[in-house]
Amino acid sequence: MHLFFTPDLQSTDKTYTLSEEESKHCARVLRLGQGDAVTLVDGRGGLYQAEIAEANPKKxxxxxxxxxxxxxxxxxxxxVAVAPTKNMDRMEWFVEKAVEMGIDEITFLQCARSERKALNLDRIEKIAVSAMKQSMKAYMPTLNQLTRYSDFLKQAVDGQKFIAHLVEGQERHSLAKSISGQDTYTILIGPEGDFSPEEVEQALEAGYKPVTLGQRRLRTETAALAACHTIHVLLDV
Known part of the structure; x- marks a missing residue:
């Protein structure tokens, strides 16, 4: 099955022209031609069956x-709202695997102990698109720019809210035992040095519940993916 990303395709459209990038992949890399069947996803839940009317590496x-x-x-x-790691390869790995698994939104946080102060969102979007196509997903997650932690906490968030941290002296409950029903779940994952005690207190004041992802100490990208997987295991039945 050959799948292409068509973000501006509408459900009422009878014809469509692939972007130059997708056209090149279709005509030159895959060597598809007139009459060949293809599958399209619009990133908004739409899945389309189509046929090539004219193969052209540009249009x-x-x-x-x-x-x-x-x-x-x-x-x-x-x-998942996560502080990106210093090594961006690890964060790109998380994005790829989370999209394959199924995630609706990712926000990148700038925390007190963050070592990374900038990121290339265009590259991350390309990785997410590739993962979406390879895993046959029709939904493209929302990818938000690097956001100051304090600013994120001020945002209105629907559903259940959690912060996973390792700060000692704070009571935490298992995320697996805190999930209840079909809802929207927002999970905060800190940087490689974890959230500061002050940041944990700010999250609690904003209504976030403190949770643990288990007895093992996890790297940032592993923790973010583990949180995503935990929710799927409990609710994807």
């Missing part, structure tokens, strides 16, 4: 044959 034209809405839609949402 491949398609005929839309069938549309399916809400493909793979879940009754719960996952939002």
């Amino acid at each position: 491949t034209k398609l005929s839309i044959l069938q549309h399916q809405a809400d493909y793979g839609k879940r009754d719960y949402r996952i939002h």
Whole structure:
């Protein structure tokens, strides 16, 4: 199955022209031609069956044959807000695996102990698109720019809110035992040096519940993925 990302495709469209990047992949890399069947995803839950009307490495034209809405839609949402690691390869790995697993939103946090002060969101978006296509997902997660921790806490967040931290002297409960029902879940994951005690207190004051991801000490990207996986295991039944 050959799958292409078509973010501006509408459910009522009968024809569509692939972007130059996707056209090149279609016509030159995959060597697809007129009459070949392809599958399209719009990143908003739409899955389309189409046929190549004209193969061109710059403008491949398609005929839309069938549309399916809400493909793979879940009754719960996952939002992971994580401080990016100093080694960006590790954070890109998290994005790739989280998209494959299924995630709705990722926010990158700038915390007191963060070592990374900037990131290339365009590159991260390309990694997310690739993972979405390879795992046959029809939903593209929302990817938010690097956001100051204090500013993020001021944002209105729906559903249940958690902060996973290792600060001693703070009572924490298992995330697995804190999940309850189909809802929106927001989980804060700190930098490699963890959240500061002050940041934990700020989160608690903002209504976040302190949780643990288990007895083992996890790296930032592992913790973020473990949180995502825990929710899926409990609710994806």
